[in-house]
Amino acid sequence: MPTLKSTKQTVLVGMLFLNSALPAFGQSLSGLVINENKEPIPYVNIFIRELNSGTSTDQHGKYFLNLTPGPYEVVLSSIGYESLLVKVFVGDQPTIKNFVLKSAAQELDQVVIKASKRDPAYEIIQKAIDHRDDFFIQIRSFTSKVYTKATEIEDKKSKYKKKHSEPAPSVELNHTGLPTDPFESKKEDRYKHINMVEIKSILHYEAPDNFKEKRTGYKLYGTKAGLYLPNFSETDFNFYQNLVEMRGLAEAPIISPLSRTSILAYKFILEKSTEENGVIVHKIKVVPRKASNSTFMGYIYINDSIWNINRLNLSINKGGLKIYDQLTIKQNYNRLSDGTWIPYRLEFDYFTKEGKLKSFEGNTLIYYSDFQKNISFPPKFFGNEVALTTKEAYTRDSTFWQTQRPEPLTLDQKKVVEYRDSIQAAHNDKDYLDSIEARYNKITVGDILYDGIGKRNTEKKRDLYFSSLLNLIEFEVIGGWRFGPYVSLFKRWESGRLLWTNGSFNIGVKNADVQGSYHAFFRYDPYRIGDVDISFGRQFYSVNSFDAYLNQLRISNYILNDFLNFSHRIELFNGFYVSTGFRYSARQSVEDYDRSTIINEVIDETDPLQFEDYEALITEARLSYTPQQKYMTEPNRKIILGSKFPTFSVAHRKGLPGPFSSDINFDYLETAIEQDIILGVFGNSKYKAIMGKFVNTRQLEFVDLKRFRQSDPYLYSDPLNSFQLLDTALVATDLFFEFHHIHHFNGALINNIPLVKKLRFRVVAGAGAMWIKQSDYFHQEIFAGLERVFKLGARRRLRVGVYGVAADSNQTPLATDFKISFDIIDTWKKTW
Numbered sequence: 050m051p052t053l054k055s056t057k058q059t060v061l062v063g064m065l066f067l068n069s070a071l072p073a074f075g076q077s078l079s080g081l082v083i084n085e086n087k088e089p090i091p092y093v094n095i096f097i098r099e100l101n102s103g104t105s106t107d108q109h110g111k112y113f114l115n116l117t118p119g120p121y122e123v124v125l126s127s128i129g130y131e132s133l134l135v136k137v138f139v140g141d142q143p144t145i146k147n148f149v150l151k152s153a154a155q156e157l158d159q160v161v162i163k164a165s166k167r168d169p170a171y172e173i174i175q176k177a178i179d180h181r182d183d184f185f186i187q188i189r190s191f192t193s194k195v196y197t198k199a200t201e202i203e204d205k206k207s208k209y210k211k212k213h214s215e216p217a218p219s220v221e222l223n224h225t226g227l228p229t230d231p232f233e234s235k236k237e238d239r240y241k242h243i244n245m246v247e248i249k250s251i252l253h254y255e256a257p258d259n260f261k262e263k264r265t266g267y268k269l270y271g272t273k274a275g276l277y278l279p280n281f282s283e284t285d286f287n288f289y290q291n292l293v294e295m296r297g298l299a300e301a302p303i304i305s306p307l308s309r310t311s312i313l314a315y316k317f318i319l320e321k322s323t324e325e326n327g328v329i330v331h332k333i334k335v336v337p338r339k340a341s342n343s344t345f346m347g348y349i350y351i352n353d354s355i356w357n358i359n360r361l362n363l364s365i366n367k368g369g370l371k372i373y374d375q376l377t378i379k380q381n382y383n384r385l386s387d388g389t390w391i392p393y394r395l396e397f398d399y400f401t402k403e404g405k406l407k408s409f410e411g412n413t414l415i416y417y418s419d420f421q422k423n424i425s426f427p428p429k430f431f432g433n434e435v436a437l438t439t440k441e442a443y444t445r446d447s448t449f450w451q452t453q454r455p456e457p458l459t460l461d462q463k464k465v466v467e468y469r470d471s472i473q474a475a476h477n478d479k480d481y482l483d484s485i486e487a488r489y490n491k492i493t494v495g496d497i498l499y500d501g502i503g504k505r506n507t508e509k510k511r512d513l514y515f516s517s518l519l520n521l522i523e524f525e526v527i528g529g530w531r532f533g534p535y536v537s538l539f540k541r542w543e544s545g546r547l548l549w550t551n552g553s554f555n556i557g558v559k560n561a562d563v564q565g566s567y568h569a570f571f572r573y574d575p576y577r578i579g580d581v582d583i584s585f586g587r588q589f590y591s592v593n594s595f596d597a598y599l600n601q602l603r604i605s606n607y608i609l610n611d612f613l614n615f616s617h618r619i620e621l622f623n624g625f626y627v628s629t630g631f632r633y634s635a636r637q638s639v640e641d642y643d644r645s646t647i648i649n650e651v652i653d654e655t656d657p658l659q660f661e662d663y664e665a666l667i668t669e670a671r672l673s674y675t676p677q678q679k680y681m682t683e684p685n686r687k688i689i690l691g692s693k694f695p696t697f698s699v700a701h702r703k704g705l706p707g708p709f710s711s712d713i714n715f716d717y718l719e720t721a722i723e724q725d726i727i728l729g730v731f732g733n734s735k736y737k738a739i740m741g742k743f744v745n746t747r748q749l750e751f752v753d754l755k756r757f758r759q760s761d762p763y764l765y766s767d768p769l770n771s772f773q774l775l776d777t778a779l780v781a782t783d784l785f786f787e788f789h790h791i792h793h794f795n796g797a798l799i800n801n802i803p804l805v806k807k808l809r810f811r812v813v814a815g816a817g818a819m820w821i822k823q824s825d826y827f828h829q830e831i832f833a834g835l836e837r838v839f840k841l842g843a844r845r846r847l848r849v850g851v852y853g854v855a856a857d858s859n860q861t862p863l864a865t866d867f868k869i870s871f872d873i874i875d876t877w878k879k880t881w
Contacts, residue, residue, distance in 0.1 A: 092169035170317035203242035244271035545575030545685030624678035716745035765870035774856035791815035830856030
């Protein structure tokens, strides 16, 4: 039983507790928000300026705030109503305050009103959509300084877990006599796996799509493989458009949260509203309504009353990315003195894994400063050269970069700069270079047996390579096994010129015959893509080297060829290329050779082509032109970026009688057009059309006929250069025409199918047609299939496809079949 004294103490404590708690309940602000018709207004934003925070009314127009006593400025705002600023004093007792908002002049769309009953974010987004034309192109032209920094960290985890019983590492002394940090080597090793590049440039822009970038500073720490370094056209993300182009990053454009139909693609949730620099900013969560390759997820921040983008933080679904597993885009806008809002900071965070033990985490920052708008550029200022790197850009020292960085480096990045600079200083030391060169040039048993022997001269930028013993062995369809060495030499000059030569000879086991070849490629003009190519030798030659794989194993597809080839190619002006050359061949039958091999057991054919030996001299000339070809200029080379226009070409091949005892006489003309077309959310198309004709066939041999490859069983071949259901190899000696087309929908058709879209299949379709005049043969086919991309490593991707094909001709009935394909992505061009 409790005593009287203890009961009084309990009551006293309870009274003290209640007394201390009462102010917490008493110091509050609550009430109702209504319109002129005394109707409650749901989801009104109520912002307390002194606290830089607030709340919103519920679906019945009621609100409640816990506040300490004092005066407050309360800002009320809601879509469709005029904003209201009221001064309110909160005392020790609960304060009840009702507010009346006046309707704005503009009426809201009925769909938006319905959306507002779910969440006020829909009204805010709709308001931003209504005003997006005001911000779509605010500035017609500008000049800006640009700082770009890209970093990638390779994280490699140990395969084996460290056991607790493992002994501690022994203590070692450094050169000062003090104990070394046992983890210092691990730190240094970590910096070996961090790569970074910094670029300083000046950007000139004129709407809608003219730009020119001049790089005045370039510093690479490590290697740039894997770093995301886009040019301006690949980062000009305009979220006021319906679709945001993600060139080089995503297979298809992504639906913008401010698209006219964004309410069908996204759910929007208003998380909070805060005051920033005198503007109320609404933080809205963006959630895709369905898993799709063409949607973002994350946050978009909208300025109240102005109804434009303040900043955004959006991620792309893994299935929609080309290379990376994850990608987040952060874009910040800044207000200029005249009230114009511009995107001044763009950041990418990207991540990809290679197996379970290795991952790559990257970050790219692009920062715009010293912005000058409405620049009047002189006529022809913008052209096809979109970027230029000066020679001085590569010589900038650390002092330059310290003054150019708009944001400080992270601790890791500082360590990388220090580490890479120290390594570079060591690498420039002649003794160090000599030691590395000697280590590379040291011959090991593995080099002799498997890898081959290399001899490098770093100072002269020259590499010499000799094949290994394993690579001495070759196998030919004619005669089987052959043995012989291979040697190559590569040399590069500071000017950008390069030379690559290689040669080989071999002896056949069965026929004891000697064959060999020599090849030299020299790029003498890296700015005009000036190339010279020379080769000569004796080899077995495939008459139709592009034929079906099984036909490549047939003896009747081969002749013996003594040859001398020469070709030259140069760009006369931007996009216009001229290629010329000649081929001399002494063509001989292989009927006198012992042709039996293990292949004969699979391919039941031993009869070679029988003909009288003859000689052939063929000249070739080709002109090709790509209008408005875009390019970048480096101090020692030109980099082609492509064009939105087709490539046109015309070629003439002449069999020249007389010189070098040539026994042939023919003329062949060909014209072609090909193009890669990006169609936005609907995917991209490629097509190629070729028309050709022999205008002279006085002495036309079977080797020089125009050939069409026979299709392979089960295997899908290059759809722009072959057909999928051509049941025999065909030839033409007169007029012919062929057309090829393929379209990748990039998820456009199956994103709306539940379950199927989670499998990340992509639909592809295409067609082909061919007409050969001399045989009056017409072939047509269509195909469609599904493709899926699989990871082979951090950046390597394998695309596997399964297709159904239907074809017929004016001489064969309708046929159908299935094909499979395997394709590897080009990580440099980011294309398949």
